[in-house]
Amino acid sequence: MPVDDAGPDGPLRARARRRRGTLGVIATGSSASGPVLHGLRAAAREQEYPLSVFSAAGHDGAAVLAAVDGLQLQGVTGIVVLDGHLLAELAPAAGIPLVPAASTDQYAGARRATEHLLELGHPTVWHLGGPEDGPAARAREQGWRETLERHGAEIPPVMRGDWSARSGYRAGQSLAVESGVGAVFSANDHMALGLLAAFAEAGMRVPRDAHVVGFDDVPEAAYFAPPLTTVRQDFVAAGRRTLATLAAHIEGVAAPAWGTVEVELVVRESSRCLRAG
Numbered sequence: 703m704p705v706d707d708a709g710p711d712g713p714l715r716a717r718a719r720r721r722r723g724t725l726g727v728i729a730t731g732s733s734a735s736g737p738v739l740h741g742l743r744a745a746a747r748e749q750e751y752p753l754s755v756f757s758a759a760g761h762d763g764a765a766v767l768a769a770v771d772g773l774q775l776q777g778v779t780g781i782v783v784l785d786g787h788l789l790a791e792l793a794p795a796a797g798i799p800l801v802p803a804a805s806t807d808q809y810a811g812a813r814r815a816t817e818h819l820l821e822l823g824h825p826t827v828w829h830l831g832g833p834e835d836g837p838a839a840r841a842r843e844q845g846w847r848e849t850l851e852r853h854g855a856e857i858p859p860v861m862r863g864d865w866s867a868r869s870g871y872r873a874g875q876s877l878a879v880e881s882g883v884g885a886v887f888s889a890n891d892h893m894a895l896g897l898l899a900a901f902a903e904a905g906m907r908v909p910r911d912a913h914v915v916g917f918d919d920v921p922e923a924a925y926f927a928p929p930l931t932t933v934r935q936d937f938v939a940a941g942r943r944t945l946a947t948l949a950a951h952i953e954g955v956a957a958p959a960w961g962t963v964e965v966e967l968v969v970r971e972s973s974r975c976l977r978a979g
Contacts, residue, residue, distance in 0.1 A: 725948060726773035726781040727755045728766055736865075737918050738784055738803050741937025745945055748938075754778055774798060780948045786837065799951035804943035804963060808838050811933035811965035812845025815887045815915040818931070818967055822913055824885040826855040830873050830897060832865050832889040842889045842917060863889070867896035874900025884912050891916040891923045891932055898926060898972070913973040928971035939963050 725746070729739055739755070746753045754776055758769040766783065773781055778798070786802025819827045829846045832839030843860060850857050861877060863869030870893030877883045878901055888894035894916035901908055908914050908928055916923060919934035940963045950957040 723777060723779040724752045724754050725945070726770075726776070726778035727753055728758055728769045728773070728781060728783045728785075729755060730758045730766065730785050736784075737920055737935070737937050738940070741939075742782065742784075742803065742941040742944060744938045745941030748942070749945060751945055770798070770800075780952045782944055782948060799948060801944065801948045801951060801957075804940040804947065804960065805838075806935040806937075806940055806965050807962040808841035808965075809845040810962075811917060811935070811967075812842040812887065812889075813849045814965070814967045815917065815931075815933050816846045816849040818969070818973065819885040819887060819913055819915060820849075820853055820855065822885065822973065824913070825882075826850060826858060827885045827887050828858045828877060828880075828883055829860050830870060830877075830886060830888040830893050831860045831862055832893075834862065839889055846887055863893045863896075865890050865892060867892045867899075869893060870896025871900045873897060875904070877901075878904035878906055886912065886914050888914065888916045891918045891920045891926075891930060894930055894932070894972075895922075895926055898928075898930075902927070908972050909975045915967075915973055919968055923968075924970065926972070931970045931973040932968055934966045934968045936963055936965075 727739065727742065743753060754773060756769045756773050758765045766785075770781060774797075780799035780801070782803055783800055784803050786805070816827050827846065827850065829843060831843045834840070847857060861873040863873055870888060873893070874897035877886065877897070886897060888897055894914055898908060898914060901912060901914075906912055914930065916930050916932035917935075919932045923930040923932050943958070943960050943963065947957045947960075
């Protein structure tokens with residue numbers, strides 16, 4: 703479908719398409735199959751940008767620099783680095799425009815999720831966090847922790863996962879035998895899926911015995927058992943901003959000054975009902 707160039711960034715898109723070549727994307731770990739990449743792909747299809755995705759062999763700077771070299775051999779004109787915390791280390795040595803993926807407001811999403819669970823009458827909220835070295839996981843944990851502090855609630859120990867449903871399942875097995883676990887905020891939906899499975903196996907029914915909230919609103923979240931309350935991120939909007947920023951760097955013009963993409967709490971069955979007293 704032709705792209706409308708009448709909007710405020712239309713001239714930029716038109717110039718970028720004339721000179722763009724192929725744009726590269728470097729993914730590491732779970733980002734190679736995650737929703738940020740899916741949103742970027744969807745935005746690229748909208749704007750007719752060809753993408754070449756390179757999965758780095760590791761999370762360290764050397765592995766990602768090797769990915770930069772591999773993409774440059776393919777002739778890409780600019781690169782999106784999905785794990786943006788590596789950018790400061792990479793940019794001086796890259797010799798090609800590099801930008802991070804545009805982010806959504808991770809902190810605000812975690813705050814809304816935690817406040818929602820507190821509003822249901824829970825004295826505190828447990829947190830199933832992502833990897834400690836990930837910026838998104840840290841921001842979501844910070845939002846959860848500071849919300850509990852503002853409400854004067856006890857802060858339970860963080861259960862740690864690796865974004866996978868398997869790690870959520872293992873955490874759920876541990877939480878199911880903890881006393882007083884009535885509300886859990888999971889840092890992503892896939893870990894929440896594993897958590898729900900572990901709770902069900904242990905005889906804990908959600909939402910009767912506990913409430914669970916995830917983060918991302920992956921397409922499957924509405925079909926979990928029960929359907930998952932979660933923080934929706936507009937990954938396609940974030941992808942559009944990422945591509946516009948990269949196009950500006952390639953063209954040598956000022957990049958748009960954007961903040962983070964807003965998030966939305968989507969309430970479904972996993973937190974809709976008051977649990978049993």
